[in-house]
Amino acid sequence: MSKMHVTTTINGEPTEFLCDPDRSLLDVLRNTLGLTGTKEGCGTGDCGACSVTVDGRLVCACLMLAVEAGGCEIGTIEGMAQGGELHPLQQKFLEMAALQCGICTPGVLVAAKALLEKNPDPTETEVRFGLAGNLCRCTGYDKIVRAVLDTAAEMREAVQ
The missing domain is CATH 1.10.150.120 ([2Fe-2S]-binding domain)
Structure with missing residues (x-):
């Protein structure tokens, strides 16, 4: 399986990564990009622990393929605090x-x-x-x- 190049924006920052086409957005956020605030609870979209926003829409990152994030604006818990101030x-x-x-x-x-x-x-x-x-x-x-x-x-x- 060949890796795919994905260009996206995460928490306002342009981001690029390579991943297998079958990897979830949750897996890439946590294990490739080091954004470990997004948690895996159930892996089936039932618990919401992996909630992120994609183009302003709330989604379960465990149910979305990372390659689907191409061109999207992703918001994670790490992006909530701004300038050292908590949201x-x-x-x-x-x-x-x-x-x-x-x-x-x-x-x-x-x-x-x-x-x-x-x-x-x-x-x-x-x-x-x-x-x-x-x-x-x-x-x-x-x-x-x-x-x-x-x-x-x-x-x-x-x-x-």
Whole structure:
């Protein structure tokens, strides 16, 4: 099997890599590019631990072939903090203890960011629906939902 050359943008940085055509985006992110924040939970797209954005759309990196990333804009957990500052969601998750073991947290944060970019004023039901593809076995979901709702409110206030 011959390797394929892929040119993409990851977290705003132009990126090129070689990979076998059957490798998942998750595998390349973690094992070729060293972006280990994206986690593998189930490998079947059921848990959301590997959530990334591709051209602004939330996807499970374990279900996407790396070669499909060619020409796309990929966003991972490593791209959330900017200029040494945590993203407001990351800060709120810390303040409200909305995380524990850390396996689900990167995917939940990426999914929450994608949700707030599309809907900056979500209801609790909309947050729960938006994060339904992310499973957490440690914290339960209440702290996570509250952190997303509080972040949304603070981000709206900062814009006004």
